[in-house]
Amino acid sequence: MIDHERRLYLAAHPVAYPLLRLLARLGPVVRVPGLGVVVNDAATARAVLMDERFRKDGPGSPGDLWTPVLGPSVLLNMEGPAHLALRRKLAPLFAPAYVAGLVEDVLRAPLKELDERLARGDRVDLVDAMRLMAGAVICRVIGLGEVPEARARELFADGERVVAMVSLRSRGLSPRQIAVAREVLDRIGDIAAAAYAEGDETTVMGRMRALGLSEAEARGAAGAFFLTGTETVATFVPRLVALIHDHGTRVTDLDAAIEDAMRVTTPTPVMLRSVAEPARIGRARVRPGDRVIIATHNCARAYGPFDPDAARPPEVRRLWFGAGPHFCIGYPLALAEIRAVASVVLAHRPRVVARRAARGVLIPTYRNLWITAS
Numbered sequence: 001m002i003d004h005e006r007r008l009y010l011a012a013h014p015v016a017y018p019l020l021r022l023l024a025r026l027g028p029v030v031r032v033p034g035l036g037v038v039v040n041d042a043a044t045a046r047a048v049l050m051d052e053r054f055r056k057d058g059p060g061s062p063g064d065l066w067t068p069v070l071g072p073s074v075l076l077n078m079e080g081p082a083h084l085a086l087r088r089k090l091a092p093l094f095a096p097a098y099v100a101g102l103v104e105d106v107l108r109a110p111l112k113e114l115d116e117r118l119a120r121g122d123r124v125d126l127v128d129a130m131r132l133m134a135g136a137v138i139c140r141v142i143g144l145g146e147v148p149e150a151r152a153r154e155l156f157a158d159g160e161r162v163v164a165m166v167s168l169r170s171r172g173l174s175p176r177q178i179a180v181a182r183e184v185l186d187r188i189g190d191i192a193a194a195a196y197a198e199g200d201e202t203t204v205m206g207r208m209r210a211l212g213l214s215e216a217e218a219r220g221a222a223g224a225f226f227l228t229g230t231e232t233v234a235t236f237v238p239r240l241v242a243l244i245h246d247h248g249t250r251v252t253d254l255d256a257a258i259e260d261a262m263r264v265t266t267p268t269p270v271m272l273r274s275v276a277e278p279a280r281i282g283r284a285r286v287r288p289g290d291r292v293i294i295a296t297h298n299c300a301r302a303y304g305p306f307d308p309d310a311a312r313p314p315e316v317r318r319l320w321f322g323a324g325p326h327f328c329i330g331y332p333l334a335l336a337e338i339r340a341v342a343s344v345v346l347a348h349r350p351r352v353v354a355r356r357a358a359r360g361v362l363i364p365t366y367r368n369l370w371i372t373a374s
């Protein structure tokens with residue numbers, strides 16, 4: 001059987017992917033000169049994520065990449081009490097009941113259309129449909145009331161452009177990249193700021209204001225949600241549907257299928273940390289300033305091919321959403337979106353009729369995945 005997931009990874013990262021997989025064979029923790037200390041084992045990865053000596057705001061951390069474009073206070077580049085305080089304030093905005101309502105409202109019309117197209121026997125490009133839907137959801141989160149189709153697509157493409165600036169090796173963005181990213185994120189910030197000014201507490205931005213967040217914080221948070229919460233979800237759903245098709249899986253438990261497809265695909269294949277104090281990771285000694293690369297993909301793939309019925313040990317559970325203080329705050333939103341779309345699509349027992357892998361992207365995915373109802 002063709003391993004389509006491997007093809008997606010190779011199309012996106014022809015050089016880095018074989019290297020990443022090779023490292024998995026060299027042990028649980030491997031120091032790679034010029035790159036950092038690579039973690040390939042789930043239990044060790046979890047220990048690093050739970051340990052405050054490994055931070056997201058030092059040299060070689062994600063903060064290096066994103067602070068110049070998002071500002072200093074956007075969760076993913078924060079640590080300590082300030083991080084905790086902001087997380088606490090934002091958490092209610094991602095409560096399962098709240099996001100379920102938001103997703104249902106935004107996706108009602110596009111899902112009805114998708115359902116009808118599949119029922120008619122149309123050939124549907126699930127990648128295109130999913131970009132539109134994930135774009136629309138994030139537009140609503142950052143403050144657009146009604147989201148026209150063209151706007152959702154445009155914003156999705158903008159986000160993809162910014163995310164594609166990051167490679168598995170990059171330590172920072174160039175001045176030109178920062179300028180382009182700022183321009184895109186300013187447009188997001190303006191949408192967010194307008195919603196903030198309106199202060200409607202049924203919107204995420206309005207609630208941020210009510211919770212006492214400043215306009216600058218709300219702008220930054222909107223940029224962070226936009227960058228982290230669009231492509232991750234949009235790229236995952238076609239990969240999930242393709243995996244189920246390729247493995248001939250009979251889906252009896254949708255959540256188990258989603259969970260194991262997450263494990264196999266790992267939409268965010270690595271997580272970065274900067275070492276703040278001398279420490280050990282497995283048998284490797286690390287020093288302040290060292291970079292730790294958690295190869296989430298290697299950690300997760302160690303547990304074999306896609307199989308939603310297999311039991312998985314606790315150390316690997318949801319590792320693809322992180323662990324500890326930075327665990328994905330958007331997890332309930334991501335799941336609500338994925339469940340909503342997957343349940344409509346899978347009800348048609350879709351067949352994949354044609355597909356193309358995407359190139360030049362950070363998150364491996366299909367450029368197109370054409371499906372029909374069977």
Ligand code: HEM
Nearest residue numbers: 075076225228229232233267271320321322326328330334
């Ligand atoms: C399939 C979908 C998604 C995946 C696989 C995913 C994965 C992750 C991972 C692995 C982290 C932790 C990174 C680390 O510790 O270095 C994270 C953090 C984060 N995610 Fe997600 N994510 C997804 C969807 C979303 C959505 C929909 C949003 C929301 C709008 C979102 C917003 C965030 C934010 C703001 C953080 C930073 C949290 C913090 O540092 O406290 N994510 N995500």
